[in-house]
Amino acid sequence: MKEREQEIKASYEEQRGELLEVQANAKTFHSQVEGLQSQIEDVEAQLQRYKEKQLSNNEMLDTLEFEIQEAEQSLEGLQEQNSDQAEVMSEKESFLNLVKDELTQLLTGMQGRESEVKELVSSINKIEKSNVELNLKVEQIIVDEEILVKDCFDKYRVDLRQTLKSFLELHSDELEELASLESMYVMEGESGEIEIKAEAYEFEKKFPAVLRESKEKFKRYRSEFNRLGEINWQAIEDYERQKLRYDFLRDQEGQLKKSLEDLEIAIMHIDEKSKARFKEAYDEVNFRFEKVFPIIFGGGEARLEIVGDIDSAECGIDIIAKPPGKKMQSINLMSGGEKAMTAVSLIFSIFLVKPAPFCLLDEVDAPLDDANVGRFNELLREMSEESQFILITHNKKTMELNDTLYGVTMQEPGVSKAVSVQLH
Incomplete structure (x- = not known):
């Protein structure tokens, strides 16, 4: 019994030990399970955080994709706007160049107008002088021809009448007797010599001196007639032709004189109108200049002065200015910054008198202090309400003022790229 009891007791102890071991193992397993459960909960919580983060990332990704799309669309719009603005800039530059060319041509034309008028007046004077000389020559030719023709006809007429009269007076008796004896004489031969027939012998014997003198006079008159040659029947036609030419030249001379008078009147009117418009523009710009200069300089005074006679073409304009703390002086005696500010004041004054669509300023602020x-x-900024200003500048303050900023960069060698930024 004792042995059985001991065996049972030993078995009990053994089983109890095993139970304790099992309980210990169960506690260990339970603690491991709790640890694993805790790890599972941590993993689930972390997984949940990952899921939430992934969801947030997905939302952020969607937002970023949307923003990227918007940015791409904005970039395309900016590129199109940049292209449009580049075209506008190109058109404005072309227009500016055209305006500059027209202004240069206008100034050149205004400067050369007086010389052209002088040349025209000189040419007209030369033409008038040549016309006068030609008219004198034509008149002299006509007078000479008239005198020559008249003298010839008068001479022939007078000589013939005188000869006939003298002959009739000296030989009236002989001619009467010759008339009675006409049948006794005949003209023979081309030389025109008179031969007396036999039946005229008594007459020749009776009047030998008269007949001899008559023959000599006849030969002399015929010789003089042959020496005079043919009569110029074209003289009258030449005279009429020269007279037509003379009348035409006189008419041209009158037209030239009338054109010269009209031209002088037109030049006088243009000069008067130019002087009036110049004086009016000068007064308006000078008034604005006196107001704008103190604003830019923070004080001081300035004015424009006409140099020379305003009625002459040699007059000019001088700029007299007095910056704050300095004496009144010409712009030629100012510093670079003062000259730039004074020039800007004058430009703005002109714009206030006659605004332009836009104005291009190339680094006018370079010599200026802050x-x-x-x-x-x-x-x-005030002037930009009336006109559009395009500035080329390296000054940061001036860049901040602008509504749109254009920059030129060279990302690749030899390839320039324009970038625009809307600031306001």
């Missing part, structure tokens, strides 16, 4: 740049920008 204070002057600020005043320049303030006035430029």
